[in-house]
Each structure stands twice: as structure tokens, then as C-alpha cells.
Amino acid sequence: MNNISLKPWSLETKAIDLIQQVAELFDEKDLCFGHGTDNPLDEAMTLVFFALGVDYPYRRESSSIKVSDEVYNSIMGLVNQRIFEKKPLSYLTQEAFFCGHKFYVDERVLIPRSPIAELIRNQFAPWLKANSVQRVLDIATGSGCLAIAIAKSFPSVQVIASDVSKEALEVAKINIEKLSVRKQVTLVESDLFENIKGEFDLIVSNPPYVNPGSYDDLPAEYLHEPDLALIAPDNGLDFIARILHDAPPFLKDDGILTLEMGETAKTAEQTLGYTFKWIELENGGEGVAVIDAKHLK
Secondary structure, eight states, X not given: OOOOOOSOOOTTOBHHHHHHHHHHHHHHSOOOOOSSOSSHHHHHHHHHHHHHTOOSSOOGGGGGOBOOHHHHHHHHHHHHHHHHTOOOHHHHHTEEEETTEEEEOOTTSOOSOOXXXXXXXXXXTTTSOGGGOOEXXXXXXXXXXXXXXXXXXXXXXXXXXEESOHHHHHHHHHHHHHTTOXXXXXXXXXXXXXXXXXXXXXXXXXXXXXOHHHHTTSOGGGGGSOGGGTBOTTTTTHHHHHHHHHOGGGEEEEEEEEEEOGGGHHHXXXXXXXXXXXXXXXXXXXXXXXXXXXXXX
């Protein structure tokens, strides 16, 4: 592996100096920003402050912190991995922020970035009344980010977080403990609804929906993520179609299903025959739909 060097370290090297240099390097290289940041400057800032042990949200005075020789070398290592291995930054730092919470992540799970976060912040209004929500199911929970964020947003709600991957559930367990929601969130190993019992006010899912034919065309960063959590047969529709078909017995009469379909949304609408309410997201993202229980039964 080649090495990229920053300006030599000195006793006067500050965080802001390295942030600017790293951002310029990231801007020059063929990198994809889509795993928590969307531009070189934010990515550089996240990397440098991580190495310095500075927690988000960052304060202005943090930019003036002087960088030790040891931290400088750590930053250099992270920069080279990010550029040459095209590994997403969250896998290098093993942390990702979602709905204002810091999650542990590694290559057993997708990096949290679902636009469903916007609905969670709004407590799924106007489709649900917050005080009426008692039970929630998160299918394909991965890191547990949706389930845990919902538990934080609805402190009295019980959440079932399911996944077919034992490895993903191990990561979700770490986050449940880390974010102190073990009294609210229960993990279940299940292939979709296979091991699920009872009815729910809300079912959410960010299932695999990448068309196998387009997987190899994804930026290299996405290929570090588990393909089990990305690829879906039948032009990306397999899991979406199964969830829609199997959900009715698990939804209360006034319940809703919230599905992220991403790039597959248009195909789903054209071929699956359901009444989708597509959400206009203020913070970016697309392909998130709400389906009322009555339109599934």
C-alpha cells in the first residue's frame, strides 16, 4: 500500500490545520461520502476529532487543540486506510451517530444512516399518536439503531428488534447495553416474521433492497458492508414483498408499517399493488413509505 503524507508534524500543529489538509486530500481522491457524512470537510473533521478523543457535538475551541506526535501518526494511519482501502470512516472509528445517539458499529452490520430517523424524531406524526404506541417491531435491525432510537423517543414503549444474522444481533446487544435500553428492547433471531409473536402499533424495517445486478456497481465503500444486509433477489423486491405480504396479522387495526425501499421504491410501487404514502423528507433521503394496516389487510 502506498502512503499519503500530510505536512510534517510540529509542536504547533493544531486540529484545524489537519482538518483542512485531510479535507483537501479526501476531496482529491475518488472517495464516496454516504456513511454518516456527505462531504470531505465533515469527514475530515470527524476523523481528526475522533483521533483526539473529542466527542460530538464539536465546540469551536476544539479546532485550536494542539496535536501530539502520537495522535498525528494515528490520524495518518486512518487517512491512509480511508483512501487506499476505501473503508467507510465509521468502520475505522467503530462508531456512528444516529438520531443524536452514538452507536458501536463494525463490519457485521450496516452503518446507520436510514432516513427513517426523521420520522423517529417526529414520533411518526401524523400517522401515529405518540401516547397510543405500546409495541413496536423492527425487522432487520442490524446495529439496532432504529429500535434503540425508537425506544429513546418513546420511553414507555416495548420494542422487538429482530434479525436473521446472529452476528448483527451481537452488535445490537452491545448498543442496547451501551445506550441503556435493555428494559425496553428485546432481541429476537428471526427470518422476518418467522419467530415473531403478538401485534404491534408500529412495524419498521430497513430491509435489504439492492438489486443483485447493481451491487457490483456500488462505490467501493458499500462493498465493505455485509451483503446479507444489502442484496435482495427479485430485482431488490424479495424482502419488501415478503414483509408487505406477511405483516397484516402482526399489525393492530390502526397500526402502520414503515418501510425504507431506497432505489427500489419506484419498482415496488409499479409492481406490488399496495397503497404507499411516500414521505417527503426534509433532511434528505428517499424511498420511505408508510402503509396503513387497513391497506394491507
